[in-house]
Amino acid sequence: MSEFEPKIIAFMCNWCSYAGGDLAGTSRLQYPPNARIIRLMCTARLDPAFVLKAFAEGADGVLVAGCHIGDCHYVSGNLKAEKRVQMLKKLLPELGIEPERLMLRWISAAEGERFASTMKEFVAEIKKLGPSPLRGAR
Amino acid sequence: MGDEQGKSRQGDEEEPRIGVYVCHCGVNIAGVVDVEEVAKYASKLGNVVVAKDYKYMCSDPGQKLIQEDIKENRLNRIVVAACSPRMHEHTFRKALEEAGLNAFLVEMANIREHDSWVHMNQPKEATEKAKDLVRMAVARARRLEPQHKPRVKVKKAALVVGGGVAGIQSALDLADMGFKVYLVEKTPSLGGKMAQLDKTFPTMDCSACILTPKMVDAARHENIEILTHAEVEEVEGYIGNFRVKVRKKARQVLEDKCTGCGLCADACPVEVPNEFDHGLGVRKAIYVPFPQAVPLVYTIDDEACLGCGMCEAVCGPEAIDYEQKDEVVELEVGTIIIATGFDLFDAKRKPEYGYGRYENVITGIEFERLVNASGPTGGKLLRPSDGKEPHRIGFVLCVGSRDEKAGNPYCSRVCCMYSIKNARLYKEKHPEAEVFIFYMDIRAYGKGYEEFYRQAQEEYGIRFIRGRPGEIVEDPETKNLLVRVEDTLLGMPLEVELDLVVLATAIEPATDSEKVQRLFRLSRSADRFFAEAHPKLKPVDTLNDGIYLAGTCQGPKDIPDTVAQASAAAARAAIPMAKGEVETEPIVAFVRRELCIGCRICERACDFGVITMVERKAQVNEAICRGCGACAAACPTGAMQIRHFTDEQIYAMIEAAMRDEPEVAVKEVEG
Numbered sequence: 001m002s003e004f005e006p007k008i009i010a011f012m013c014n015w016c017s018y019a020g021g022d023l024a025g026t027s028r029l030q031y032p033p034n035a036r037i038i039r040l041m042c043t044a045r046l047d048p049a050f051v052l053k054a055f056a057e058g059a060d061g062v063l064v065a066g067c068h069i070g071d072c073h074y075v076s077g078n079l080k081a082e083k084r085v086q087m088l089k090k091l092l093p094e095l096g097i098e099p100e101r102l103m104l105r106w107i108s109a110a111e112g113e114r115f116a117s118t119m120k121e122f123v124a125e126i127k128k129l130g131p132s133p134l135r136g137a138r
Numbered sequence: 139m140g141d142e143q144g145k146s147r148q149g150d151e152e153e154p155r156i157g158v159y160v161c162h163c164g165v166n167i168a169g170v171v172d173v174e175e176v177a178k179y180a181s182k183l184g185n186v187v188v189a190k191d192y193k194y195m196c197s198d199p200g201q202k203l204i205q206e207d208i209k210e211n212r213l214n215r216i217v218v219a220a221c222s223p224r225m226h227e228h229t230f231r232k233a234l235e236e237a238g239l240n241a242f243l244v245e246m247a248n249i250r251e252h253d254s255w256v257h258m259n260q261p262k263e264a265t266e267k268a269k270d271l272v273r274m275a276v277a278r279a280r281r282l283e284p285q286h287k288p289r290v291k292v293k294k295a296a297l298v299v300g301g302g303v304a305g306i307q308s309a310l311d312l313a314d315m316g317f318k319v320y321l322v323e324k325t326p327s328l329g330g331k332m333a334q335l336d337k338t339f340p341t342m343d344c345s346a347c348i349l350t351p352k353m354v355d356a357a358r359h360e361n362i363e364i365l366t367h368a369e370v371e372e373v374e375g376y377i378g379n380f381r382v383k384v385r386k387k388a389r390q391v392l393e394d395k396c397t398g399c400g401l402c403a404d405a406c407p408v409e410v411p412n413e414f415d416h417g418l419g420v421r422k423a424i425y426v427p428f429p430q431a432v433p434l435v436y437t438i439d440d441e442a443c444l445g446c447g448m449c450e451a452v453c454g455p456e457a458i459d460y461e462q463k464d465e466v467v468e469l470e471v472g473t474i475i476i477a478t479g480f481d482l483f484d485a486k487r488k489p490e491y492g493y494g495r496y497e498n499v500i501t502g503i504e505f506e507r508l509v510n511a512s513g514p515t516g517g518k519l520l521r522p523s524d525g526k527e528p529h530r531i532g533f534v535l536c537v538g539s540r541d542e543k544a545g546n547p548y549c550s551r552v553c554c555m556y557s558i559k560n561a562r563l564y565k566e567k568h569p570e571a572e573v574f575i576f577y578m579d580i581r582a583y584g585k586g587y588e589e590f591y592r593q594a595q596e597e598y599g600i601r602f603i604r605g606r607p608g609e610i611v612e613d614p615e616t617k618n619l620l621v622r623v624e625d626t627l628l629g630m631p632l633e634v635e636l637d638l639v640v641l642a643t644a645i646e647p648a649t650d651s652e653k654v655q656r657l658f659r660l661s662r663s664a665d666r667f668f669a670e671a672h673p674k675l676k677p678v679d680t681l682n683d684g685i686y687l688a689g690t691c692q693g694p695k696d697i698p699d700t701v702a703q704a705s706a707a708a709a710r711a712a713i714p715m716a717k718g719e720v721e722t723e724p725i726v727a728f729v730r731r732e733l734c735i736g737c738r739i740c741e742r743a744c745d746f747g748v749i750t751m752v753e754r755k756a757q758v759n760e761a762i763c764r765g766c767g768a769c770a771a772a773c774p775t776g777a778m779q780i781r782h783f784t785d786e787q788i789y790a791m792i793e794a795a796m797r798d799e800p801e802v803a804v805k806e807v808e809g
Contacts, residue, residue: 036270
């Protein structure tokens with residue numbers, strides 16, 4: 001049997017992290033192909049329900065990435081995302097999902113390497129955890 | 139859907155008819171991703187009428203292909219699987235508009251930056267990922283709605299932050315075009331770092347002689363209002379309509395009364411180190427930074443002043459006002475140019491060179507002040523330890539530049555040339571002197587620079603030693619310096635005894651650049667300088683519309699490049715002001731009134747005061763909404779939405795990312 005390949009949904013802000021992903025691309029930094037990125041203008045747009053929906057659909061991990069604190073294009077959108085992720089991390093175990101399956105990272109537009117290493121790290125982490133308990137439940 | 143934008147607009151009336159276009163990008167995508175397979179896969183997705191792959195979708199024929207299909211196949215939604223939307227979304231939006239379709243009915247799947255370039259050795263996985271990304275884009279495209287860009291008026295006034303040569307040039311250009319300019323400078327005078335320099339390479343014209351006339355021009359210009367000893371405190375608004383608060387720090391001298399006669403400074407009994415001369419000379423507690431200061435208005439240094447009243451006693455025009463308070467000025471401008479300059483690397487961070495410990499180790503800028511006729515020594519370069527003229531001088535390049543350990547891998551771009559210039563200056567006055575330059579590589583890239591360097595070698599007899607000195611040690615008796623260096627051309631270690639060593643310290647981002655970054659919501663590149671919107675095609679724009687960059691705040695550069703960039707920034711800033719209005723992003727919040735329960739959670743979630751309650755329902759002021767989505771994420775009923783990023787569009791992408799679609803029907807596929 002082939003190795004477990006996690007499916008990851010990533011919510012990323014347009015200004016920093018998505019652009020950091022573009023830079024990883026132009027710099028030809030290689031990382032595992034497990035994530036599917038959904039671009040938001042700002043992580044402030046991250047409705048906690050989006051994360052729950054991703055898990056309900058069977059995602060093995062959800063990555064939220066935005067600008068570093070203080071760098072947000074909308075001043076404090078990332079602080080709001082941080083609070084929501086903290087709240088979700090408390091909620092997820094109640095749904096039988098390990099909180100480690102949700103990751104929040106600040107990645108700037110200049111941090112192509114951080115983007116690639118985050119992908120590597122998160123995929124490795126999810127591989128360790130194994131498939132989501134909700135996989136195939138839908 | 140309750141979107142209050144009319145149903146009559148294009149793309150809104152009928153079933154989605156989607157065209158999918160998979161770009162090869164030469165071999166950039168097609169070399170990894172099986173683009174034909176992706177196109178074939180796309181053709182089987184619901185609502186997809188046509189799916190094609192093509193060598194370069196962004197090319198003219200590529201765009202024509204889409205435009206013809208829009209007409210022939212009555213397409214009303216387009217998916218382009220190609221590069222990042224940050225790269226070419228604009229291109230395809232324009233193409234749609236030309237074909238009569240609303241610009242916002244195109245969705246891009248990023249199969250280059252986020253796929254083929256980062257999974258180069260995994261063609262199978264990359265192809266599967268491309269299919270997923272296309273499926274997600276199609277799912278979102280089905281739910282895209284036409285959007286209309288609101289137009290806003292642009293105030294015909296600009297703010298220029300920083301009064302160095304970059305800021306002065308930008309201000310003069312804009313003012314000459316007829317726009318009102320507010321030029322804000324933190325220190326008491328315009329001039330910036332260029333005012334401190336002696337001669338400039340490679341023409342050897344005196345820095346002050348070419349700069350001060352520009353300073354005076356700026357001061358005299360009817361369209362320029364100069365605010366010195368002033369700092370920007372608050373910035374609100376957006377392109378066309380920025381509201382800026384500037385704090386004019388109290389000088390305790392009335393600008394409109396001071397004649398700049400200087401009697402006050404003569405009378406002042408307090409002497410403190412002069413920052414303009416890098417502490418090598420002294421100034422009084424009431425001072426102008428340098429004689430040609432603009433405006434020529436004295437300033438009392440609050441910390442040094444004893445309050446003895448001597449200045450007040452001698453001031454004829456009664457310009458001294460100890461009670462003067464800071465003043466906050468509110469400005470309304472359409473565009474902003476950031477020209478906040480640089481600071482120099484602190485040579486003490488390279489302890490092996492002994493700066494701060496050895497008296498005869500100085501920096502390049504100190505050399506400039508010491509050889510300058512208006513400097514602390516009247517232009518005579520003397521050894522700090524014994525006041526004697528040095529005979530053997532060494533210039534050490536790349537002090538804090540091209541230096542990973544110092545945290546600055548970049549080249550400062552000016553040190554080779556100004557060190558050669560300084561070496562030549564000294565040789566001109568002291569032909570018998572022995573002058574050494576310790577370098578890694580000489581970067582003489584500008585017009586006339588290489589020739590200037592060759593002359594230094596061939597005609598001036600300056601000795602170039604290729605090697606970065608490992609350490610400098612001082613002879614405690616003579617205070618002479620021993621430079622230990624490996625000559626990498628000869629491949630042998632050398633010890634060179636010198637009377638004076640001059641360190642070419644790196645250009646670093648200004649110490650308050652973090653504050654400036656936050657105020658203006660700029661981003662910074664890896665070198666910590668402010669980032670331009672595109673390194674090649676938008677070199678003076680920022681990601682914040684209406685804000686532009688000039689000079690060394692964007693990265694190290696010499697005077698000609700700084701001035702050129704400053705003019706470029708002025709030209710860019712003039713565009714929206716000349717047009718008088720700009721289109722802004724329609725990505726703002728809107729309310730589905732039937733779902734709003736008047737709970738006011740959105741109102742609290744908004745940091746910009748965009749939401750008010752009208753008849754117990756939320757209402758959005760679209761003109762000031764920035765579209766971050768905090769309100770929509772907080773709304774418990776789904777009433778609050780963001781245009782172009784609605785809940786349905788995002789949920790559709792989540793579902794599409796996780797689920798394959800059942801095949802619909804086999805349709806046309808073309809290569």
